[in-house]
Amino acid sequence: MTENLLERHVRTRDPHIPQQIDALIELAGGGSSENFDLYRELLRSAVQLIAENATRWDAKIATAALSEMVNGFGWLRRFERRRKCSVFGSARTQPGEPDYTLATEIGRRLAQEGFMVITGAGAGAMQAANEGAGPDDSLGFNITLPFEQEPNRVMADRPGLMAFRFFFTRKLFFIKESDAIIVLPGGFGTADELFEALTLMQTGKTPIVPIVLIDHDHSGYWDDWLRFVEGRMRDGGYISKSDTSLYRIAHDAESAIALICRFYSNYHSMRWIDNELRLRIAQPLEPEKIEALNREFADIIKRGAIVQAGPHEEEQDEPELLSMSRLAFEFDRRGYGRLRELIAELNNGALAAHCTTNPLQTR
Known part of the structure; x- marks a missing residue:
């Protein structure tokens, strides 16, 4: 139906546009690409946006989001043969706190096992994980915000830093690039990243990877979370019993790394x-x-x-x-x-x- 709608718009404006789109792909060097059909759909979607006389706001969103994704794909190509683990956690975690020490150790152990560590490049737990891994084994997906937007000192001006305007494209890259995910205690943003990953895996929108929820002994953070997710969501019938198999709990870095390595042992x-x-x-x-x-x-x-x-x-x-x-x-x-x-x-x-x-x- 979308295809028919698009073809109708294209024919209304100019019956030669589909051929011109194909010619443009040829001119850009994609004529023999296995992705020719996808490039055609991409350009036809742009034509549809024009034909429907999109508002400037809608056009700006579409343009900026696509540009951000294209730039991200190209930037990450140099790291495509590296395994990666996203580490999520609070920007408000302070040096010297148990979760900061834990995040540092997680970053260090991940790098030892050959993983690049992906964080939001912010302060707190993100900085700690980058410190543990070191700048050469770290990637930072920073977000432009009116506060907390500056990259941490490990990632600032490093080749592994990329800035995003939109949370949704940033989350797309977190999920797309992650071979594992470790989540420390955090606020709304951390919870959003965790539930996004769980939802995408629960619905088959992304391949399953190990998700490890970690806090230090006696923290109780994930104990409280489990009481809600399993006591309310699972036992209330809002999620399936087996959905709780999508995550694991750990209380130290070694246990978290062991869970990830176990996932990939065969x-x-x-x-x-x-x-x-x-x-x-x-x-x-x-x-x-x-x-x-x-x-x-x-x-x-x-x-x-x-x-x-x-x-x-x-x-x-x-x-x-x-x-x-x-x-x-x-x-x-x-x-x-x-x-x-x-x-x-x-x-x-x-x-x-x-x-x-x-x-x-x-x-």
């Missing part, structure tokens, strides 16, 4: 091919294990069964992953908490002393 990443979900794993499973998975997770198999397979022909574009085994099945696209539990089962029995695999996600 499981590597996922990819959709048509209606089939394919889970890439470092070590193939025994037939008995696959039979057990089919029994245990029958509720999320839409039809057929979980089978072990080699790479699909469409996966040839990721040659570094071709040696991995796959578990392929028709997932019901609803039980993402249960899918997280399945991933945990894939890692049972695998060694997880270090994050030895490279969890690059196919987005």
